[in-house]
Amino acid sequence: MSVFTLVERAELEAFLAPYGLGRLLEFNGIAEGTENSNFFVSLEAGEYVLTLVERGRRRDLFFVVELLQRLHAAGLPVPYAIATQSGETLRELAEKPALLQPRLPGKHISRPNAQHCREVGQLLARLHLSTREQILEHQSDRGLDWMLSEGPLQALQLHDEQLPLLRDSLAELAEQHAHILALPRANLHADLFRDNLLFDGPHLSGLIDFHNACAGPMLYDVAISVNDWCSTASGRLDGSRTRALLGAYASLRPFTAAEAHLWPTLLRVACLRFWLSRLIAIHQPAATGVHIKDPTEFQRRLQQRQQVSLQLPFAL
Template sequence: MSVFTPVTRPELETFLAPYGLGRLLDFQGIAAGTENSNFFVSLEQGEYVLTLVERGPVEDMPFFIELLDVLHDADMPVPYALRGNDGQGLRELCGKPALLQPRLSGKHIKAPNNQHCAQVGELLAHIHLATRERIIERRTDRGIDWMLQSGAELLAGLSTEQAALLTPALDEIAAHKAQILALPKANLHADLFRDNVMFEGTHLTGVIDFYNACSGPMLYDIAITVNDWCLDAQGGIDLPRAQALLGAYAALRPFSAAEAELWPVMLRVGCVRFWLSRLIAAREFAGMDVTIHDPREFEVRLAQRQQVALKLPFAL
């Protein structure tokens, strides 16, 4: 179970008292997390999620709280920090920064269809539109410089075939760094995988886990999303689902010429980012009772992205 910091019932009851949400009925750890400790919490007044932040500096937490407040105020189905009777959204539990948020309804979709993907595209466009005019600055700790450095450090431990795939990808990232950083920006979710979105049937009811959110090029967020939501059985891109996602997005926020030009590159950048982070996690958490995602999934996807037939819906 991916709960890095166990919480006792008395500790949790003391933490929850300032919220005034009634008696604690039940709580349980959530096994799916890979970076933070998360718990489902049942109180007399409803269902909630408690997060103990395990990774990243405490000084980043006001960013997450402000971003989620902005998106919540824009009527998006996101969690947001509830305030205690002292008005604070960020508090402390077991020595860790802690947030209590409403639990969103719905379930994750393992096999999305075109309609699911179109709604995800709309959601992503709304996130970008809500923030691009007043970006809340936060530099990602897993950006281009991190990819170049971490990739170079990991090369020696890879097979000949893996190194032959990663080396030109790193060279491409370095060559296009300035162009990528000049693309239109907003606040990004930066981790909009299927397990971070909930649906009831084909209706999108929630998006969670903003702890990789940052400011940066909107196209990067789109590439990360397409790389997970629009896959065929071989790890390539399913064109109808990808076109549904991109078309729904572009109907709200049209793409620029620079974005259309860099689209194949950005798909590969998105694969490199998660291949490297999963390789590092597999090494750091080996033998521990922690959910570890398979790095090979993104190795395969990067290989599949060497040729990209999918075009952005860009009108000259």
């Protein structure tokens, strides 16, 4: 279970009282997630999710709160920070920044099909379209520059046979850095994995965990999503799922010629980002029961992305 900070019932009840949502009935830690502590909270007024933010600067959370309010107003199925009766949305519990949000319906999909991927593509396009004309500027703390600085440090801990893949990936990123940053921009989820989307039956019902959200190239967000939702167990891209996701996205926001040219590079950069972050996680002391994801999963995907045959559709 990925709960880094334990919470006692009495302190949780004191934290929840200002919301005026009734008596605490039950609360449980949430197993998914690798960076924050999350709890399902049942109150007399309904079901909620409590998040204790374990990483990042407190002032960054105001960006997350504002972004979620904007996406909620645009009709996207996202959580949003609930305010106390005195108007507070960002508070503190167990000496950590804390947010209370409504619990969205649905469940995670571990084995997606083309229809699931089609809905992912449409939702991601809607997210980008709702922010690209008025971007909330916010830099990722694990963006392109972070990869270029963190990569050589992680290389010191890799086996010799892993080094050429990492070095070549870093070299490509350095070479294409300026071109990537020049691509069309919007606000990004930047972590749109299967465990951050909910489906109620065949329909997408919730997009959660915006703590890696930032501003940046929209194609990077697409690449992150494709790398997870469309990968097979061996790390290859499944053709039907990839075409479904990309086609649904492009039906709402057509890709540009520059995006089509850099598509293979962005797939590799997106793999590199999560390979590095997972390498960091396995070398850090973990609390008991914290779920640490396998970095070799993204090493395999990065190896498979050295040749990309599935191109972007409808490039202009």
